[in-house]
Amino acid sequence: MNNTHQKLPNFTQAITQLIAQPSISSSQASWDQSNESVITLLATWFETLGFTITIQAVPMVKGKFNLLAKLGSGDGGLLLAGHSDTVPFDENRWLSDPLKVTDNDNKLFGLGSCDMKGFFAFILQVCQQIDLKLLKKPLYILATADEETTMAGARFFANSGVIKPDVAIIGEPTNLVPVIMHKGHMSHKISIKGQAGHSSKPASGVNAIEIMYQVISELFKLREKLNLSYKNEAFDVQTPTMNLGAIRGGDNANRICGHCELDIDMRSLPGMKDEELVSWLSIALQPIAEKYPGRLTINELDPSSPSFQQAPDSDFVSTAEKLSGHSCCAVNYATEAPFIQQLGCQTIVLGPGSIDQAHQPNEYLAHSEISKTEILLTKLIHHYCL
Incomplete structure (x- = not known):
């Protein structure tokens, strides 16, 4: 040396x-x-x-x-x-x-x-x-x-x-x-803009948590569809995954929730394109977006990794x-x-x-x-x- x-x-x-x-x-x-x-x-x-x-x-x-x-x-x-x-x-x-x-x-x-x-x-x-x-x-x-x-x-x-x-x-x-x-990795924030108000008059507001409940229901359906459609036996977790990682919303029991956010991540298998996953996510939530115009947004949290x-x-x-x-x-x-x-x-x-x-x-x-x-x-x- x-x-x-x-x-x-x-x-x-x-x-x-x-x-x-x-x-x-x-x-x-x-x-x-x-x-x-x-x-x-x-x-x-x-x-x-x-x-x-x-x-x-x-x-x-x-x-x-x-x-x-x-x-x-x-x-x-x-x-x-x-x-x-x-x-x-x-x-x-x-x-x-x-x-x-x-x-x-x-x-x-x-x-x-x-x-x-x-x-x-x-x-x-x-x-x-x-x-x-x-x-x-x-x-x-x-x-x-x-x-x-x-x-x-x-x-x-x-x-x-x-x-x-x-x-x-x-x-x-x-x-x-x-x-x-x-696997690939992507993360998104789903935001619901409601209308706050007093809980004694539910009709005077729009409850963001209740809309998010509908969103989560659709996400579960999408996750099940992905699990049935895609599989790779090389992985110990053989299907794509979707995780509901964090949720925030509301401020008091006696107020109609005016805003709610959900952070999710999705992990794709080789052969699945990131843009496909994003498209499927958008399609799954489209009926809710149309039912509540201007209240649902989807934004990327971090740049996706293929x-x-x-x-x-x-x-x-x-x-x-x-x-x-x-x-x-x-x-x-x-x-x-x-x-x-x-x-x-x-x-x-x-x-x-x-x-x-x-x-x-x-x-x-x-x-x-x-x-x-x-x-x-x-x-x-x-x-x-x-």
Whole structure:
């Protein structure tokens, strides 16, 4: 190991430094933070290793940046991608400081340890152990912004089309199992504008809760129709899903409710288009909208994230299965994979840690993941770049 590498942190030091840089993404402005300090840290490390660094501000979101590190020349190669942000946390539910790595019970506890700052610490460690001068194809490292909310970073990068690797790996926590399919995700707010009034004179007002009751009835019918019409046995939840997540309305028992809101999310199967789901939602609620003109509106809460599918018979999938020792699978949650796939590369989701720890208090990465992840990443870089 040369002197240049000695300036760089080892795995535990790297994950500790990354977690110490807060980079929360949230739709609530009071929680939302810039990811610039994480991006700057990654840039410093990979520049030391000889990578060419490009940092871009992500449009439409304040203080958010993507980083692309490139080493090697020519076409194709391997892209290792992940997001630099984390979800918010409830400090009262953590047994340790979320922004400090706590090593206990053969686990490294910390916010983002598996979802997914740890992935970048692994990449750094592996790159220090490989003779990068021998690269025959380029190695790319992408750190995106705002994955936990809008996926703005991945959307922006996909549209820029600056690279076209042969293959890409999104390092979300999958227990190192190659994920080749996942559902899409969209969320909407349904609003009912009623007419407030005194409860003793029901006819003098329009009760928004009563209209919302009719809306919910139609949503249940739509959900049942989707469950009967669409199924994919690769998923443990084999049908599309619709969740009624939050409802708000009214202010007092003796007042006619003047306004009611319902937040829902829908998760589509591969092959279903987002615009189809939105159309079905609109059609289902059209009779109520016509019955109460001007009182029902449907608005998108966050930009939708499409479903993802990589052909199971592709060379990349068979290679990932062989090198990881795991058969490919499908998952119910959404990732940046469909956006990275737009670069024109074969794409899978594969990373250390369990999704069961993601977004949870006392998030951790088990010690048992460390050597397995380093070995697998080394094999993948050798296979696609050396």
